[in-house]
Amino acid sequence: MEDDAAIEVRNHVSPEPEPESEEDSSCCCPICLGPFLQLSYLDKCFHKFCFNCILRWTKVVAGKHRSPPSSVKCPLCKTENFSIIYGVDGSCFQRHYVNQDFEDSFILSRAHRYRLQCYYTEQGFLDDIFNISQYWRSLKYNQPNCWLENWLRREIQALIQEEDVDIILHHILAVVKAALWTRREQKSHMNAPEKKQEEFKMSVSEAARPFLAARTDRFVYEIQLFLASGMNIEAYDAAYIQRLGWSSPGVNTEVSHSELVDRSTVIPYMHLFDGDFDENE
Known part of the structure; x- marks a missing residue:
């Protein structure tokens, strides 16, 4: 006997879907x-x-x-849902219940949430403060950055919302170090910082894309911005937040809905940053 969800899935998903239109094929995950x-x-x-x-x-x-909730509101329409349906092939599907992995969930800190929210803003608003082009032209990339590993760890945790990111971190960090601080410099690189930058972007993008997907290009830009700043993590956060006009991601602060809307975001607001979402359920 099939349950109601199976019937609904088959009604909504054809076993032999028609070819996607140009408009459908451009759809992406919200x-x-x-x-x-x-x-x-x-x-x-x-x-x-x-x-x-x-x-x-x-x-x-x-x-x-x-305590473990039995349902969750859809981030788009706020409808209560009890499970995620996936692996639909027209004859069967798999179901993942909302509270199945509650004990293993990673709770984003305010600092993580602040960094994740930065990815929803327009790129380039700090370019007049931290000049990425000048960073490459001045060969400052030859100077190792002692704060980069901890900054990358927080960045990756925020983006994939997992606590244990050591394997991903060390993989990406190794590629960054190889691209910046190895002794294999050629004269052509010394005279062409643009070429060095492009090679860095390509190699780091290739390493990060399997884990960060659509956020990869912005991630590579943010790495360059942090390196170009020459600051430690606390000073960098302060400069970033001051330019955006946000509150500090400290213990008693919160980025408000109105502050988010005032800064043009690149995706629809999806309730992720409300401090009280679902708390009254």
């Missing part, structure tokens, strides 16, 4: 903004997301509850 990876659906409203994206979303929401 969370990561990239093409759908392992397409999944919430079981009541049937809004579509990448499986990993919506799974991480449910973990963030679950972390706001004192």
Whole structure:
């Protein structure tokens, strides 16, 4: 006997889907903004997301509850959903219940949430303070940065919303170090910082893309911005926040909805940064 969700899935998803129109093919996950990876659906409203994206979303929401919740509101329409449907092939599907991994969920700190929110702003608003082009032209990339590892760890944790990122961190960090601080410099590189920068961007993008997907290009830009600043993490955060006009990501502060809307975001507001979402349920 098939349950109601199976019938609804088959009604919404054809076993032999028609070819996508040009408009349909441009659709992307509302969370990561990239093409759908392992397409999944919430079981009541049937809004579509990448499986990993919506799974991480449910973990963030679950972390706001004192006990494991049995449902979660869709980030798009706020409909209550009890599970994620994925692996639909027309004859069967798999189901992941909302509270299944509650004990393993990673709770984003305010600092993590601040960094994640930075990725939803327009790129380039700090270029007049931290000059990336000058960083490459002045060969400052030859100077190792002792704060980079900790900064990268927080950045990756915020983007993929997982606590244990050591494997990803060391993989990306090794590529960054190889691209910046090895002794294999050629004269052509010394005279062509633009070429050095492009090689850095290509190598780091290749290393990060399997983990960060659609956020990879912005991630590579943010690495360059942090390196160009020459600051430690605390000073860099202060400069970033001051330019955006946000509150500090400290213990008693919160970025408000109005502050977020005032800064043009590149995706629809999805309730991720409300301090009280789902708390009254």
